[in-house]
Amino acid sequence: MRQPLISPNQQIKQLFFPEVGFSSITTQGSGGKVEIGMVGREGLVGAIPLLLGSDRTPHDHFVQSPGEMLAISAQALCGAVDESASLHKLLLRFTQVQYLQTGQTAFVNARYQIEVRLARWLLMCHDRLDGDELRLTHEFLATMLGTQRTSATLAVQALEGHRFIKAQRGRITILNRKALEDLADDGYGLPEAEYARLIEGA
Amino acid sequence: MPRYFFNVRHRPGPAGLAEDREGDELVDVAAAREHALSEAEAVIARDDRPATIRDWMDCSFEIKDEDGQLVLTVPFSDTVQEQDEG
Numbered sequence: 034m035r036q037p038l039i040s041p042n043q044q045i046k047q048l049f050f051p052e053v054g055f056s057s058i059t060t061q062g063s064g065g066k067v068e069i070g071m072v073g074r075e076g077l078v079g080a081i082p083l084l085l086g087s088d089r090t091p092h093d094h095f096v097q098s099p100g101e102m103l104a105i106s107a108q109a110l111c112g113a114v115d116e117s118a119s120l121h122k123l124l125l126r127f128t129q130v131q132y133l134q135t136g137q138t139a140f141v142n143a144r145y146q147i148e149v150r151l152a153r154w155l156l157m158c159h160d161r162l163d164g165d166e167l168r169l170t171h172e173f174l175a176t177m178l179g180t181q182r183t184s185a186t187l188a189v190q191a192l193e194g195h196r197f198i199k200a201q202r203g204r205i206t207i208l209n210r211k212a213l214e215d216l217a218d219d220g221y222g223l224p225e226a227e228y229a230r231l232i233e234g235a
Numbered sequence: 236m237p238r239y240f241f242n243v244r245h246r247p248g249p250a251g252l253a254e255d256r257e258g259d260e261l262v263d264v265a266a267a268r269e270h271a272l273s274e275a276e277a278v279i280a281r282d283d284r285p286a287t288i289r290d291w292m293d294c295s296f297e298i299k300d301e302d303g304q305l306v307l308t309v310p311f312s313d314t315v316q317e318q319d320e321g
Contacts, residue, residue, distance in 0.1 A: 148285050170257050182257075183243055183274055184283040190253035191285045202256040 038102075039079050039094035047104045048079035054100020055161040057177065059093045067142075067179035068154075069135050071097070073161025075228060081128050083107055084114070084121075097177075098162065126231040134224040141220040142179060147188040150178050152217040155198065155207060160225070165207040192216075236260040239267040239306070240299045241274065245288055252297065264298075264306055271296040271309040279311065 038049050038056055049056070055073030059066045069092065072078045082090040088107070096102075114121045141150050154177060158167050175185040189205065192198045197213050199206040207213065214221060240258040245251050261267045279291045288294065295310040 146285060147283050171255070172257060180283040181274065181278045181281055183241070183278045184281065184285070186255055187243060187245070187253045187285045187288060191287045194250060194287075200256070 036096040041091050041093050044088050045079050045107050049102040052101045054098040057097040066176050068177040071157050076127050130228045137224050145220050147184050148191050149220050151188045152213045153221040156221050159207050167205045238301050242297045244295045244297050267298050275311040276314045
């Protein structure tokens with residue numbers, strides 16, 4: 034359904050810099066699949082395993098919102114990192130932000146209700162999108178949020194009832210970002226603030 | 236195969252219906268009922284409840300066909316009865 038970028042337990046041959054659109058990182062067990070990370074134009078898909086010394090990972094990486102990505106071979110990236118200490122440090126800072134993002138996902142999954150998790154997830158998508166419209170099914174949304182489709186549908190309806198979003202078949206439009214930020218509260222923003230400090234402020 | 240839409244009724248009135256815009260393909264109404272019961276069981280077990288839902292037992296699936304006609308209502312509480320009849 035979604036274009037694969039880095040498949041679980043397969044040797045990483047290429048890494049990807051999303052320019053338009055973004056990717057998801059998921060983990061999977063017998064009970065299904067859950068999203069544990071999202072990478073868009075702020076980052077590099079495949080950075081964590083490769084920079085931390087592994088040529089493969091059990092996590093799945095695929096295109097969530099289609100667009101354009103630049104590809105670089107694993108070999109070329111390792112060569113560039115060997116030559117440039119500043120590039121190496123920058124990419125390690127990005128892996129730190131990714132680690133914080135995954136930690137934040139663990140936090141919201143443990144502590145927050147479905148509407149808050151949905152609000153945070155929509156904000157993360159919005160950060161990586163041009164425009165306000167997201168194309169997705171509730172089935173996919175349920176997978177990303179680690180819930181049942183019925184719960185995803187109820188959460189979408191709750192946010193739509195407040196006019197924070199508009200939902201149509203196969204798409205969600207963000208109408209009020211500020212309201213989503215207020216709802217998400219401290220569920221959203223920690224990795225984003227660290228990205229600004231470590232990378233944009235660098 | 237016909238497509239059935241599993242709208243969720245959680246309170247009276249238009250604001251109390253969460254619309255399923257995607258639906259699922261199932262052979263007939265009996266299969267749609269089975270699907271509704273197994274989804275309700277999974278939803279109750281996971282208990283990932285938005286603030287709009289006080290009790291899953293107040294909810295029901297209002298199953299519509301492709302023409303938008305209501306074909307069946309399956310209360311979530313039917314999952315309990317099914318187990319009792321066992």
